[in-house]
Amino acid sequence: MAQALLGRTQQVPILDEKVADVDTRIIRMGEPYKDEALIREAGEIIRAGGLVAFPTETVYGLGGDALNPASSRKIYEAKGRPSDNPLIVHIADMEALAAIVKDVPETAKKLAAAFWPGPLTMILEKSDLVPRETTGGLDTVAVRMPSDAVALAFIRAAGGYVAAPSANRSGRPSPTCASYVAQDLDGRVEMILDGGDATLGLESTIVDLTVEPPAILRPGFITVEMLRQKLGRVEEDGTLFRADSGQAPKAPGMKYRHYAPEGELVIVRGPAEAVTAYIGGKLAEGRKNRKKTGVIATDETVGMYQADVPRSVGKRADAAATAKGLYRILREFDDEGVEWIYSESFDGGGVSQAVMNRLLKAAGHKVIEINEGGTEI
Ligand code: TXA
Numbered sequence: 001m002a003q004a005l006l007g008r009t010q011q012v013p014i015l016d017e018k019v020a021d022v023d024t025r026i027i028r029m030g031e032p033y034k035d036e037a038l039i040r041e042a043g044e045i046i047r048a049g050g051l052v053a054f055p056t057e058t059v060y061g062l063g064g065d066a067l068n069p070a071s072s073r074k075i076y077e078a079k080g081r082p083s084d085n086p087l088i089v090h091i092a093d094m095e096a097l098a099a100i101v102k103d104v105p106e107t108a109k110k111l112a113a114a115f116w117p118g119p120l121t122m123i124l125e126k127s128d129l130v131p132r133e134t135t136g137g138l139d140t141v142a143v144r145m146p147s148d149a150v151a152l153a154f155i156r157a158a159g160g161y162v163a164a165p166s167a168n169r170s171g172r173p174s175p176t177c178a179s180y181v182a183q184d185l186d187g188r189v190e191m192i193l194d195g196g197d198a199t200l201g202l203e204s205t206i207v208d209l210t211v212e213p214p215a216i217l218r219p220g221f222i223t224v225e226m227l228r229q230k231l232g233r234v235e236e237d238g239t240l241f242r243a244d245s246g247q248a249p250k251a252p253g254m255k256y257r258h259y260a261p262e263g264e265l266v267i268v269r270g271p272a273e274a275v276t277a278y279i280g281g282k283l284a285e286g287r288k289n290r291k292k293t294g295v296i297a298t299d300e301t302v303g304m305y306q307a308d309v310p311r312s313v314g315k316r317a318d319a320a321a322t323a324k325g326l327y328r329i330l331r332e333f334d335d336e337g338v339e340w341i342y343s344e345s346f347d348g349g350g351v352s353q354a355v356m357n358r359l360l361k362a363a364g365h366k367v368i369e370i371n372e373g374g375t376e377i
């Protein structure tokens, strides 16, 4: 453990500061008559090849014109993201889908009818309209129709096709509010549309419809059970939840270490009482070593921990609350300069799979399994 802590290298890339020379305007949404003019202005920025960060129901996106190769290059540069990591194209209607894919398979029609607009991204064969700069060189394209009203109006104003990754610097947790976007991208985007807190707080489910059977590349609020109800067989990428699967993940972005707090994050998995006792011991060790400690716990357990920064993601049974709280907590640990972070494990089905997937990535897959007696297995 101590070895692992010492061996930790900083993963957040140093960005080219020359890029940070834009005067970023943060625009608060919420007054309908004003919003319309502002959204039109945001759309014009995109049409002119500029960048605008915007709210969606999942997390904030860093938007550019998906059909303009120069805009996609700008997105990679602003975010400090490797350009082989493809972007999601955000659309506002089904006509736009037909234009950017080779054909719209029955599977896509069924899923769109059931889950769009909403937190689901589909991978399909791209049409010639979509430049390879947007798809990271791939012949497939990721498409999503978000449900957030500001997002939909903005996409329409922008011409109908907005390429957007999450609006964080590469390696940081995805931003769930405009001030987190500003923390990461001030000076790198022309405008940030502030739509308040993202209602879900975790990125969309990604399903690959170019393979048979369809495969989930990233779990989210649209769960594997929901997709199976519509499509029958749906595969889960075995790399999504296990630290030891030994396979490379199928979504290019999933191979990068994401969502990482600056402190060392370790997940502890085992019987509930043994977990609280084990984490308690580690916190005491942290105090002895003068480390600033943080804990990710639930309403039921957070009071039991003597950490410098104890945080609850909500009631254990409420997976949606856990999803909404996770990224904010990870950022708070950074703001507080927390060095050692211990997290309880979230192993229910449904949405908690998505939470665990992100937590595992944030932890660089460091999981300590313990038994009833509190011994590491
Ligand atoms: O909820 C969301 O999906 C948010 C909001 C802004 O819409 N966006 C988001 O984008 O999370 P990003 O770029 O952070 O994550 C997109 C993921 C990456 O892991 C990327 O590798 C994968 O989607 N992806 C994109 N295009 C792909 C493709 N053609 N094939 C496989 N994976 C793809």
Ligand code: MG
Residues within 6 Å of the ligand: 165, 166, 174
């Ligand atoms: Mg992202």
